[in-house]
Amino acid sequence: MDLTLRVWRQKDGQSTGSLETYQVSGIIPDMSFLEMLDVTNERLIEEGKEPIAFDHDCREGICGACSLVINGKAHGGFSGTTTCQLHMRKFNDGDTITVEPWRASAFPVLKDLVVDRTSFDRIIQAGGFISANTGGAPDGNAVPIPKPDADAAMDAAACIGCGACAASCPNGSAMLFVAAKVSHLAHLPQGVPERGQRVLSMVARMDEEGFGNCTNHAECEAMCPKDISISHIAKMNREFIRATVRGE
Amino acid sequence: MRLTACARNYTLPPDWSKNPKVSGFFGEHFMGRFAKVLQSSIGAKVAMAVTGILLVLFIIAHMLGNLLMFAGPEATNAYAKGLKDLGALLWVARIGLLVVFLVHIGSALRLWRMNQAARPQAYAVSESTMVTYAGRSIVLTGLLVLAFAAYHLLHFTLFATNPEFAQLHDAQGRHDVYRMVVLGFGNTAVSGVYLVSMILLGLHLSHGVTSLFQSLGINNPSYNPLIKRLGPWSGVIVAVGFMAIPLAVLAGVLK
Ligand code: HEM
Ligand code: SF4
Ligand code: FES
Numbered sequence: 282m283d284l285t286l287r288v289w290r291q292k293d294g295q296s297t298g299s300l301e302t303y304q305v306s307g308i309i310p311d312m313s314f315l316e317m318l319d320v321t322n323e324r325l326i327e328e329g330k331e332p333i334a335f336d337h338d339c340r341e342g343i344c345g346a347c348s349l350v351i352n353g354k355a356h357g358g359f360s361g362t363t364t365c366q367l368h369m370r371k372f373n374d375g376d377t378i379t380v381e382p383w384r385a386s387a388f389p390v391l392k393d394l395v396v397d398r399t400s401f402d403r404i405i406q407a408g409g410f411i412s413a414n415t416g417g418a419p420d421g422n423a424v425p426i427p428k429p430d431a432d433a434a435m436d437a438a439a440c441i442g443c444g445a446c447a448a449s450c451p452n453g454s455a456m457l458f459v460a461a462k463v464s465h466l467a468h469l470p471q472g473v474p475e476r477g478q479r480v481l482s483m484v485a486r487m488d489e490e491g492f493g494n495c496t497n498h499a500e501c502e503a504m505c506p507k508d509i510s511i512s513h514i515a516k517m518n519r520e521f522i523r524a525t526v527r528g529e
Numbered sequence: 530m531r532l533t534a535c536a537r538n539y540t541l542p543p544d545w546s547k548n549p550k551v552s553g554f555f556g557e558h559f560m561g562r563f564a565k566v567l568q569s570s571i572g573a574k575v576a577m578a579v580t581g582i583l584l585v586l587f588i589i590a591h592m593l594g595n596l597l598m599f600a601g602p603e604a605t606n607a608y609a610k611g612l613k614d615l616g617a618l619l620w621v622a623r624i625g626l627l628v629v630f631l632v633h634i635g636s637a638l639r640l641w642r643m644n645q646a647a648r649p650q651a652y653a654v655s656e657s658t659m660v661t662y663a664g665r666s667i668v669l670t671g672l673l674v675l676a677f678a679a680y681h682l683l684h685f686t687l688f689a690t691n692p693e694f695a696q697l698h699d700a701q702g703r704h705d706v707y708r709m710v711v712l713g714f715g716n717t718a719v720s721g722v723y724l725v726s727m728i729l730l731g732l733h734l735s736h737g738v739t740s741l742f743q744s745l746g747i748n749n750p751s752y753n754p755l756i757k758r759l760g761p762w763s764g765v766i767v768a769v770g771f772m773a774i775p776l777a778v779l780a781g782v783l784k
Contacts, residue, residue, distance in 0.1 A: 381652055386648070386649050452644035484569055484570065497743045521569075522575060
């Protein structure tokens with residue numbers, strides 16, 4: 282496959298970047314999108330040019346490190362697929378592909394396609410955890426959890442914290458991510474002790490980080506590589522209303 | 530989760546403990562709490578949903594009142610007089626409605642500013658799959674409806690645009706609202722403003738009414754198909770209900 286890449290290049294957080302055009306040839310359709318970038322980078326290095334910086338780690342869709350807005354869609358916009366799981370056979374020979382970093386003021390660009398996602402870590406630190414007693418590990422089956430609750434918690438727990446939701450939202454809202462965490466823990470008895478404080482602190486932190494607000498377009502749900510449903514945002518809203526009414 | 534900690538040890542974010550001290554009629558505690566909730570993104574969304582419901586109820590009541598035009602001058606003028614005769618109660622309702630409007634618009638503009646700041650740079654290639662026209666333009670349609678509301682008050686309530694409307698009285702000496710509406714909508718330009726504004730209100734509701742359920746946390750597979758339809762349908766019903774009157778006047782059905 283021969284492709285024309287338009288890639289966002291930016292030296293560092295202070296510089297203003299721009300889209301650069303690269304011609305890449307000999308791409309095999311079975312390569313992943315990141316492997317295609319690896320090949321491009323090898324050629325750039327051979328030409329003595331600076332390789333394109335991008336985030337990646339597991340390359341199997343579980344870590345949430347890879348990102349990239351591909352042709353205007355986060356992770357390329359293929360259902361249930363992270364950028365690392367995206368195969369080049371989804372594109373056609375001769376295509377022009379535009380690759381941009383996540384855009385949100387809470388995700389400042391560090392270099393090229395790499396953005397700073399520590400705002401998500403700080404939201405988790407604000408309440409995305411449970412109390413655990415020290416001592417022997419409790420029996421996993423000792424606490425009965427209704428099947429629908431376990432399923433809902435598991436669906437929410439699938440979130441890998443990639444940030445595609447905030448990147449694809451026209452308002453730069455991180456509510457799908459925050460909701461996934463709040464809903465995951467609120468569905469389980471282990472999450473109950475901090476239930477009210479958790480949602481209030483995480484939402485306050487989300488606001489402080491400069492993320493926007495949901496206007497219920499559901500663009501995040503369509504772009505989320507883990508198919509997290511916006512019903513979790515409704516759950517977070519219920520948790521917020523409950524904690525507020527109870528005066529927590 | 531990666532992190533574990535003891536509930537007693539973790540601290541709330543600094544901003545959360547900075548309880549804004551707002552003193553007011555209801556006392557420091559209540560107003561302070563209320564202001565704090567409104568400052569939160571979700572709190573503001575919930576406030577928009579609750580005020581949105583109240584505005585929709587007002588709009589529906591208003592529309593049903595207007596449709597009395599089709600029952601003739603007697604029904605219309607008697608209804609108008611009945612409203613005026615409420616006296617103090619009418620003022621309570623007006624002030625209540627004003628407060629509801631202010632909370633709705635105030636929260637809308639604050640959230641809108643935050644959203645603009647949260648996404649300062651646009652994508653070179655932008656492809657939304659879910660964003661609808663009504664959803665994207667909700668702030669615009671809201672502001673245009675606000676401008677319309679101001680014009681509408683100057684037109685039919687304060688008679689600033691048409692001082693002669695104040696002189697219209699029927700045989701029983703009541704304000705002749707029926708004639709005022711027929712005369713007012715006889716002007717094609719004025720009717721045009723009303724017709725366009727009602728389409729804008731319909732667009733606003735077509736996203737807003739569906740959206741408010743999600744804001745209040747109501748999302749359930751068994752009602753979702755209904756909720757999805759409720760927005761567009763309420764938009765169509767409200768727009769058609771209001772537009773029927775200027776259209777009927779222009780068509781000579783109401784005269
Ligand atoms: C008769 C007048 C109005 C009615 C009946 C009305 C009704 C509604 C309703 C039911 C909602 C849904 C609330 C939610 O999503 O939680 C809404 C949302 C909204 N309204 Fe209004 N509204 C009116 C006027 C206005 C005005 C004057 C503005 C001025 C800016 C405005 C701006 C907004 C905005 C920005 C939203 C956010 C919707 C979203 O979540 O995407 N509205 N409105
Ligand atoms: S909700 Fe989906 S898009 Fe958002 S961070 Fe989690 S996995 Fe990524
Ligand atoms: S690199 Fe780990 S999810 Fe893509």
